[in-house]
Amino acid sequence: MATRTQSLEAPADLQHKPTSLWRDALGRLVKNRLAVVGGIIVVILVFLAVFGPFLTPWNYAAQDLKSVAANHNAPVPPLKFGHLFGTDNLGHDLFSRLLDGTRISMTVALVVQVVVLFIGIPIGAAAGWFGGRIDNLLMRFTDVVYAFPDLLFVILLSVSLKDTWFGNAMDGLLLVFVAIGVVAWVTMARIVRGQILSLKETEYVEAARAIGVSDFKIVTRHMLPNAIGPVIVAVTLGIPAAILTEAVLGFLGIGANPPRASWGTLINTGSQWMSSTPHLLVFPALAIAIALLSFTFLGDGLRDALDPKLRGKQ
Amino acid sequence: MTAYIIRRVLWLIPVLFIVSVITFALMHAAPGGPWQREKPLPPANVALLNEKYGLNDPMPVQYLRWAGNLVTGDLGPSYKYLGRDVNDMVADGWTITLQLGVMAFVLAVLLGIPLGVIAALRQNGAPDYAATAVSVIGIAIPSFVLSYLLVLVFASGMHWFPTGGWKGPNTWVMPTVALAAFPIAAIARYTRASMLEVTRRDYVRTAQSKGLKERTIVVIHMIRNALIPVVTILGPIFAGLVTGSFIIEKIFYIPGIGRFYIDAISQRDYGVLMAMTMLYAAVVAIMNLVVDIGYAWIDPRIRYN
Numbered sequence: 102m103a104t105r106t107q108s109l110e111a112p113a114d115l116q117h118k119p120t121s122l123w124r125d126a127l128g129r130l131v132k133n134r135l136a137v138v139g140g141i142i143v144v145i146l147v148f149l150a151v152f153g154p155f156l157t158p159w160n161y162a163a164q165d166l167k168s169v170a171a172n173h174n175a176p177v178p179p180l181k182f183g184h185l186f187g188t189d190n191l192g193h194d195l196f197s198r199l200l201d202g203t204r205i206s207m208t209v210a211l212v213v214q215v216v217v218l219f220i221g222i223p224i225g226a227a228a229g230w231f232g233g234r235i236d237n238l239l240m241r242f243t244d245v246v247y248a249f250p251d252l253l254f255v256i257l258l259s260v261s262l263k264d265t266w267f268g269n270a271m272d273g274l275l276l277v278f279v280a281i282g283v284v285a286w287v288t289m290a291r292i293v294r295g296q297i298l299s300l301k302e303t304e305y306v307e308a309a310r311a312i313g314v315s316d317f318k319i320v321t322r323h324m325l326p327n328a329i330g331p332v333i334v335a336v337t338l339g340i341p342a343a344i345l346t347e348a349v350l351g352f353l354g355i356g357a358n359p360p361r362a363s364w365g366t367l368i369n370t371g372s373q374w375m376s377s378t379p380h381l382l383v384f385p386a387l388a389i390a391i392a393l394l395s396f397t398f399l400g401d402g403l404r405d406a407l408d409p410k411l412r413g414k415q
Numbered sequence: 416m417t418a419y420i421i422r423r424v425l426w427l428i429p430v431l432f433i434v435s436v437i438t439f440a441l442m443h444a445a446p447g448g449p450w451q452r453e454k455p456l457p458p459a460n461v462a463l464l465n466e467k468y469g470l471n472d473p474m475p476v477q478y479l480r481w482a483g484n485l486v487t488g489d490l491g492p493s494y495k496y497l498g499r500d501v502n503d504m505v506a507d508g509w510t511i512t513l514q515l516g517v518m519a520f521v522l523a524v525l526l527g528i529p530l531g532v533i534a535a536l537r538q539n540g541a542p543d544y545a546a547t548a549v550s551v552i553g554i555a556i557p558s559f560v561l562s563y564l565l566v567l568v569f570a571s572g573m574h575w576f577p578t579g580g581w582k583g584p585n586t587w588v589m590p591t592v593a594l595a596a597f598p599i600a601a602i603a604r605y606t607r608a609s610m611l612e613v614t615r616r617d618y619v620r621t622a623q624s625k626g627l628k629e630r631t632i633v634v635i636h637m638i639r640n641a642l643i644p645v646v647t648i649l650g651p652i653f654a655g656l657v658t659g660s661f662i663i664e665k666i667f668y669i670p671g672i673g674r675f676y677i678d679a680i681s682q683r684d685y686g687v688l689m690a691m692t693m694l695y696a697a698v699v700a701i702m703n704l705v706v707d708i709g710y711a712w713i714d715p716r717i718r719y720n
Contacts, residue, residue, distance in 0.1 A: 244426070245433045248700040250658040253676065253692065257438065260680040261445030345557055349662065352559055353677060372563045372666075376571050382563060390555035397554050 126330075129406040136402020142395035150207035153200030158183070161201035162360035164192040176378045186384050189370055193362075195381065199388055202364040205357055206344050206392060209277060213343040214336050216282035221289025222332070226320050228290065229297025239290060246287045255280045255346055259355045273358040277350060281343050292335050296328035330407035337400035341393045348389055364389050420708060427700050434696045435689065439478050442685055449494035449683040468494065481689060490690040495682050501690045505672055509694075511581060512664070512671035516657035518591045523598035523652065528645065530599070531606025532638060535614070546603055553600020558659075562593040562666045579668035590667045594660055598652045605648055609641040616640070643714050650706030651699075658695040 130136055149156070159165070168182035169175070169192045177188040179195075186195035228239040246254075258280040262268040268276045297320070300306060309319050350356035351365025362370075364385045371382030448470065450461045465471050469480065484491050490501035526549075534546035556564070569589060570578040580586045613619060614637065622632045661673030672691060679687040 244430050245437075247703060248430045248434055248696045249437075249692075250654070250695045250699055252659060253695060256677065257441060257680055257688075257692070260677075261441045264446045341554075348557060349559070352662070368560055368563075375563055375567050379567065382560075382567075386556065386560045386564070389557060389560065393557075394551065394555045 126403075126406040130402050133402040133405065135398040136406075139395040139398030139402065142391060143399055146203055146392060146395070147207055149200055150204040153197075153204055157185075157194065157197045157200060159194035159197040161193065161197045161362065163194065163197075165194065166192045168192060176374055176381060178378065179380055187378070187380055189381055190374065193360075195367070195384060198362050198367060199364070199384060202362060202367060202385065202388065203392075205274065205351075205361065205363045206347060208274065209281065209343055209347045210340040210396075212278045213281045213285060214339055216278060217286045217289045217339060218332075218336070220282070221286040222293050222325070224286075225290035225293025226297055226325065229294040229301070230316065230320055230324075236294070239294065243287050243291060246284060249284075251284050252346060252349060254284055255350065256353065256355065258283070259350055263355060269358065272361050273356065277347055277356055280350075281346050285339055285343065288339075289332070289335055292331050293325075293328060296331060297324055300324045300327055334400060334404040334407060337396060337403050341396040341400070344389070344392055344396070364392075416711075419711075423704050423707065427697075427704070430700055431693065431696055435482070435693055436478070438689060438692045439481070440474075442680075442683065442688055443474060443477075445683070447683055449685060451682070468492065485693070491686040493684055493686050495678070495684040495687070501686045504675065504687065505690055505694065508670060508672035508675070511669060512657060512660055512673055515587075515590060515594065515660050515663070515669065515671060516653065518587060519594040519598065519656050519660075520653050522591055522595040523602055523656075524649070526595075527599045527602025528606050528642070530603040531645075532610055532633075532641075534603065534607045535610030535641075536633065538611070546607065550600035550603050553596045553598075553603075556596065558593050558597060559662045559666060561596055562589070562663060565589045565593055566666075579666075581667075581669045581671075586667075590660075590663050590669060593666075594656060594663050598656065601648065601652065602645065606641065606645050609644050610637060613637050613641045643710070646713060647706055647710055650702040650709075654699040654702040657698050 130140075154160075165177075165182070165184070165188055168177050168184065169188060169190065171182065172178075174190070176190045177184050177192075179185065179187040181187065184194050184196065186199065188194055189198075224239060228236040259268075259276055262276055263273070270276070301324075306319060306323055309323055314323075347356060347363060348365035348368070351363035351367075352369045354366070354369065356363045356365060359366075367385035368382060368389070371379075371385055375382045448461075448465075450456050450464055456464075469477060472480075481491060488502075490505065493499045493501050493504060496504070530546040530549060534543040537543050566578050566589065569575045576589050577586050619632060619636055622636050627636075660669075660671065661676045663669070664671045664673040665677070672694075675684075675687050676691050678684070679691065
């Protein structure tokens with residue numbers, strides 16, 4: 102906004118070192134308290150997912166039937182018989198199972214987004230850059246995917262392939278990744294396509310073309326780095342969506358294979374015991390809530406930091 | 416505009432066709448068949464049933480038969496509830512599912528938009544924090560968890576509402592609230608962001624400098640413009656409510672069509688599954704279409720091409 106004369110009259114402004122987009126964005130991000138808290142919790146969740154098994158004396162699959170018997174065959178309440186969050190009716194230590202659930206959720210969060218990036222970016226970039234038939238094909242394909250209710254398609258895929266070798270690979274998690282990823286990459290492709298389309302008209306791209314830089318290099322070196330902001334935001338906001346979808350699959354009993362239990366599976370178990378031992382429902386519900394909120398806050402913060410125009414708060 | 420609408424409507428046909436082919440192929444590629452029961456049926460009976468329902472025919476023949484029936488409005492038989500037509504099952508449950516979806520949608524719009532507007536106008540004040548709290552709950556607690564929490568507190572605890580069923584308004588309250596929580600949050604967040612965006616526009620400053628009453632500025636200049644982007648998410652939200660109520664229907668024992676869906680997939684009830692997928696896909700596709708057309712109608716800056 103400032104005109105040249107104004108900045109010359111205000112040399113104090115010019116004493117600032119020029120800041121890169123990233124430094125600038127980071128500065129805005131750390132000022133957003135919710136985003137910082139979200140980010141810290143995300144780091145903690147990742148730590149728990151990696152080191153979970155070392156933090157608890159119980160294995161997630163182990164059954165402490167003695168304690169359940171000592172408790173009149175009812176789920177053990179929290180802080181009894183050495184179970185931090187108690188056990189379910191089969192003697193599974195809830196804390197250990199929550200930790201394993203954290204591992205499942207974080208893996209889903211990571212792998213699905215990697216799938217989305219590896220499929221979505223190349224296809225979106227190709228569609229945006231070449232246009233024409235490739236672009237048409239992508240957009241028509243998008244129409245079909247968007248007409249399928251997301252969750253129902255994921256469920257359809259999961260259930261119909263459940264009993265195959267593919268459905269049982271990696272404790273059933275491979276199928277979960279693929280089912281969620283297949284739906285999710287389309288949005289990423291559309292975002293990248295839109296970015297490339299708008300960057301195509303910029304002067305620096307034209308300049309690069311004029312001096313004979315190859316198509317591949319223009320897209321990867323000049324355009325994608327400039328399109329990365331919306332991509333990062335889509336990834337961070339795609340994570341809570343993937344976590345939620347995985348929880349629904351677990352809740353319906355079509356997620357990870359037993360004895361592994363995702364947060365959704367734990368909520369399903371908890372719901373059957375909620376009137377007598379509500380902790381079986383409350384702890385997994387809290388785990389999901391914390392994960393969803395921290396990723397959402399971090400994603401919102403990143404969006405505001407990377408694109409000040411979209412910013413809600415001043 | 417008419418040409419645009421006609422083209423978009425015609426485009427629905429290939430989209431739904433592809434959706435049906437994918438669903439059909441996935442379903443039949445999956446191992447198992449519709450005759451698996453807890454007590455296995457004798458192989459002779461299975462052979463007879465396969466013969467009767469034409470399941471021995473090649474896949475394309477089966478698909479064409481299904482598609483041919485669909486065109487005449489016949490959704491075919493259910494393979495699980497033998498002797499029942501899918502048409503009847505859909506007819507029984509559809510109005511209930513639709514009613515639940517519409518009620519949740521109305522609740523979400525009536526609460527979400529005012530919450531977003533107030534939050535933006537009183538930015539960082541008490542109403543803003545209240546609105547934020549509501550959105551936080553909507554984001555953090557998935558509908559199936561919220562359902563159980565509602566049952567735990569208001570049904571088992573306080574006995575205000577029954578735990579399930581679909582008999583009159585007091586059975587409608589908890590499922591509607593559980594289903595609407597997320598859309599309320601989504602609409603409120605979206606409206607708030609959109610309002611804040613509009614606040615900084617030149618025409619609002621102009622209106623302020625003309626000395627218009629704040630009320631006039633907010634109602635005439637801000638809300639109307641701020642709602643344009645909000646409209647675009649209402650279509651997908653409505654479609655999501657209608658197609659996403661199956662978990663709620665299961666939890667609250669609501670006799671809609673959603674509760675059939677999961678069972679239909681796991682029990683390979685091809686007829687029910689195909690019918691519901693097509694119905695849901697049609698709802699989603701039509702809502703997307705309505706939004707695109709409505710958007711262009713509200714915002715004259717958008718051109719059809």
